[in-house]
Amino acid sequence: MKRLLRTGLSFCLVLSILAGLMTLTSSCSSNSKSTTTEDSTHLSIGVMPSIDYLPIAVAEQQGFFSRPIDIVRFASPMERDAALQTGSVDASVTDYMGAMLLHSKGLKVSLPIACQGGFRMVFGQGKELSSIADLRNKHIGLSSNTLIDYATERALVDASGKPFPYTRVEVQKIPIRLEMLSSGELDAAILPEPFATIGASKGLKTIEVPNQLTVGITGLLFQDAALANKAEAVKSFVEGYNKAIAYMAQHPRQEWSAALEKLLGVPAELALKIPLPTYTEVTLPKAADLQPILEWMKNKGLVPATYTAEGLVRPIVAE
Structure with missing residues (x-):
């Protein structure tokens, strides 16, 4: 690399x-x-x-x-x-x-x-890319088993909703992910704000993450x-x-x-x-x-099939 x-x-x-x-x-x-x-x-x-x-x-x-x-x-x-x-x-x-x-x-x-929060899909510097469809077989930055991993997999699908192939590039730290987009080493990545806006200020193209995958x-x-x-x-x-x-x-x-x-x-x-x-x-x-x-x-086998998240969401003070 x-x-x-x-x-x-x-x-x-x-x-x-x-x-x-x-x-x-x-x-x-x-x-x-x-x-x-x-x-x-x-x-x-x-x-x-x-x-x-x-x-x-x-x-x-x-x-x-x-x-x-x-x-x-x-x-x-x-x-x-x-x-x-x-x-x-x-x-x-x-x-x-x-x-x-x-x-x-x-x-x-x-x-x-x-x-x-806020997230956007950011395309790499010098890449002729402007849509999700352009990312087939491209190099996508993410960190495994995170919300970005989930949103990336759900976003990179064709018109029928079928996932299409892409190359996963593991980049844990967000600033490094932004640097690799700026240097052209990555074709795209979902970045949180303010990094998406910082990328746009450096000439990187951004679009909204589809289907509100990163909302709530x-x-x-x-x-x-x-x-x-x-x-x-x-x-x-x-x-x-x-x-x-x-x-x-x-x-x-x-x-x-x-x-x-x-x-x-x-x-x-x-x-x-x-x-x-x-x-x-x-x-x-x-x-x-x-x-x-x-x-x-x-x-993905990240949690047991029987896990329900019961008891995780609860108020600080009982209502």
């Missing part, structure tokens, strides 16, 4: 994104370098570089959390999930597949909050121990999150776009252009949204 990061076009961009992903931020403390999962007054939230966690970033920026919230960023799903499994974080913004994988293995977790597929997964032992911190988080949703709806983006710049590493000029979903206050994920993903997982 060609060496990565040869392309001068986006070398500096990827370096800056990777540097940003290594930064830990704390809403109330500048010296919070160790995990705070043992401190009942703190919550640590693991996130990936995507707009799913923008309300958390805005709440942090605006000081809406009355208790300390540590935002811990990861560059790959594997790193994020490992942190939750080992107790390094109290909760993670994750896709429903990641949540069910952990739950099916017996990890005591709950999915009480639905998140809103992410949420906030909590360790049950954190919900039980950190009730006040969780309450503070929910209140701050809801305040951020209201603030974003009532104020122009210019007043809170710095959260996109600071916590997502997005250039200022792009922070105002990224298409954003309609964010909602804390609400339960819809069980129906999990089912097609669960069936795909069963067909």
Whole structure:
């Protein structure tokens, strides 16, 4: 394989994104370098570089959390999930597949909050590609056993709905996936926002993921121990999150776009252009949204055939 990061076009961009992903931020403390999962007054939230966690970033920026919230960023799903499994974080913004994988293995977790994100199919630099049909037998970047894997397989079908062949290229880290698109090493990949918009700003062509395959597929997964032992911190988080949703709806983006710049590493000029979903206050994920993903997982042998995800989706406070 060609060496990565040869392309001068986006070398500096990827370096800056990777540097940003290594930064830990704390809403109330500048010296919070160790995990705070043992401190009942703190919550640590693991996130990936995507707009799913923008309300958390805005709440942090605006000081809406009355208790300390540590935002811990990861560059790959594997790193994020490992942190939750080992107790390094109290909760993670994750896709429903990641949540069910952990739950099916017996990890005591709950999915009480639905998140809103955004994804687009991005085509490689210099490729004469413009539609899903053009991707037959092409090289597609993804990470296995993730929501992107599911959405890619479901999206790459012909007019009759029959899957067509393509070459899977395993690329765990999203910034590297973007770099490989920019250098022409990949023909296409589904990228979350803001990376899709960053790619478009570099001349890459993007289209919507078909059939809303990436709509309603992410949420906030909590360790049950954190919900039980950190009730006040969780309450503070929910209140701050809801305040951020209201603030974003009532104020122009210019007043809170710095959260996109600071916590997502997005250039200022792009922070105002990224298409954003309609964010909602804390609400339960819809069980129906999990089912097609669960069936795909069963067909792949990722979870037992008897697994139903029962008990995974439940409110923080009983209704």
